[in-house]
Amino acid sequence: MYAYTHDAQTGGLLLNDSTPLFSKEPRPVYYRELDILGFDTHFNYTKQDELPYMWAEANCYWYRGRMVAKTKGGTLYTAPELEFVLDADGNRVLPDGETLQPVDVAAMVEKNRELLEVIEQITIKKIFDVYNRYRKKLDCFHVAFSGGKDSIVLLDLVKKALPKSGFIVVFGDTGMEFPDTYDVIDKVEKQCRTEGIEFYRAVSHFKPEESWRLFGPPSRVLRWCCSVHKSAPQTLKLREVLGKNDYVGMDYVGVRAHESVTRADYDYENYGKKQKGQYSHNSILEWSSAEIWMYIYANNLIINKAYKKGNSRVGCLFCPMGGGKGDAFQRLCYQKEVDRFIDIIKSTNARDLGNSKALESYITNGGWNARKNGRDLNISTPHYQDEIKDGKLLITVSNPTTDWQEWIKTLGEIPFDYKLTKTKNGYTVEIPERLLKEHPAFIKMFKQVFKKAAHLN
Secondary structure (H helix, E strand, O other), X not given: OOEEEEOOOOOOEEEEOOOOOOOOOOEEEOHHHHXXXXXXXXXXXXXXXXXOOEEEEOOEXXXXXXXXXXXXXXXXXXXXXXXXXXXXXXXXXXXXXXXXXXXXHHHHHHHHHHHHHHHHHHHXXXXXXXXXXXXXXXXXXXXXXXXXXXXXXXXXXXXXXXOHHHOEEEEEEOOOEOHHHHHHHHHHHHHHHHHXXXXXXXXXXXXXXXXXXXXXXXXXXXXXXXXXXXXHHHHHHHHHHHOOOOOOEEEEOOOOHHHOOOHHHOOOEEEOOOOOOOEEEOOOOOOOHHHHHHHHHHOOOOOOHHHHOOOOOOOEOOOOOOOOHHHHHHHHHOHHHHHHHHHHHHHHHHHHHOOHHHHHHHHHXXXXXXXXXXXXXXXXXXOEEEEEEOOEEEEEEEOOOOOHHHXXXXXXXXXXXXXXXXXXXXXXXXXXXXXXXXXXXXXXXHHHXXXXXXHOO
């Protein structure tokens, strides 16, 4: 909502009432990140984990109101290089041997309190207003909780806006979370239960290692991981909790417009965009990262330790949407956990790429997350086919490897009738041909159900 500047006095950020055209998404930098980058060989600082020393904007590092260093490069297997900023005379802006002072967080919060309270009250009102409009119409309201900074703030705002019995919290456990995220989840779940707020964990019946081998590693185009490990399990969990398969709910989501170009076009409220047949409210849509961190410090909220280790985002540990410096920090901090997914990528591509050097290059240069087809799937004999015949779409599945009834749960409510007939070694599915024009996108997903049932095990 507000622009910010770097404050030399506190070492923090200072909000102002101008509107930024874009946000540089600043984040606090703690000693562990400084150590990883090699700041400790140039400067003195206490190895304490309570207060940050600097702020980072992408690859730029700021100390006491001055940009003092930048990082260059960084891949899955190599740490970013540290480059120091020079002044007009060719000297380092921050001289070697300097003793770094932590950010005066208390003073920073106090300087920003007035604007921060405005942001808070505006957002609380938005959360309550949408609740008040729909509370007699919907089956539930729930906070989609991830353990990251945005969902931490969102949950605190919802707690302030709504009665404790008016919503529930659902954590979609992908099985691919940062190890430190689970510590946050344990603490928040305990807090919620103490406060009388229902907290649930939704988990896919697939383990990540199974799904990665079944579907092939996820990619930027083929992001099946979100539906298999997040959306579908959360939907199934809510059905279980509510005892109602056709529930309609409101999902409070911690999406922010500053995170990406795509999200910049999001609306506060929508129906069916995040999940078919469900409402979503992007309550903190206009918040910047500066305001998120300011709110966390002002309200003494939990901070995921992954951020304190230099990770700018907290989601799935090894995500196809990542790369570069982000991958470097993830593997440097959680090598064992990251390598289990790297091993799967290597094993699914060993036949085509052969030697370890080629495999490493394929992973480092993003070949694995650029996949656009089923090349990496190990499918020998086709067990699925579909055809148009006599005004009907006819799907034939022979010798299926998994149960189609499990896969079809991911679609939610089916908007048409279909006929399934068992055969000697499988089954056929019939629907009217006209449905291809009436529900083109849904029919595509409907076919995928039976393709997966036919081939994946």
